Amino acid sequence: MLEVGLTHFTVLSLIIFAIGIVGLAYNRKNIISILICLELVLLSCNLNFVAGSAFFKDVEGQIYTFFTLSIAAAEVAIGLALIVALFKQIGSINLDKIK
Secondary structure, eight states, X not given: OOOOOHHHHHHHHHHHHHHHHHHHHHOOSBHHHHHHHHHXXXXXXXXXXXXXXXXXXXXXXXXXXXXXXXXXXXXXXXXXXHHHHHHHHHSXXXXXXXX
8 A cells, every 4th residue: 555655745845846936937927826836835845844744753844834824924915915006006917017
């Protein structure tokens, strides 16, 4: 029977991180998609922290995950507030029109 180990979680985290980085590199037109790709990068970091915490039977990885989640929540709140302010001023969230 297949046992899910630390390597499986690390590979999954690497795939999610790669999707986030590729999304950041190729999509420079929409602010919402940039925020989503940034959240994917933070999610892969959190997955590594939790998997390492479970594998090594230590609580520190879960504590780091809570700090990362709070930073991500603040980033999303501030980012969405800026997007709403830009939309009220310009009428679009397309980065080509903002420049």
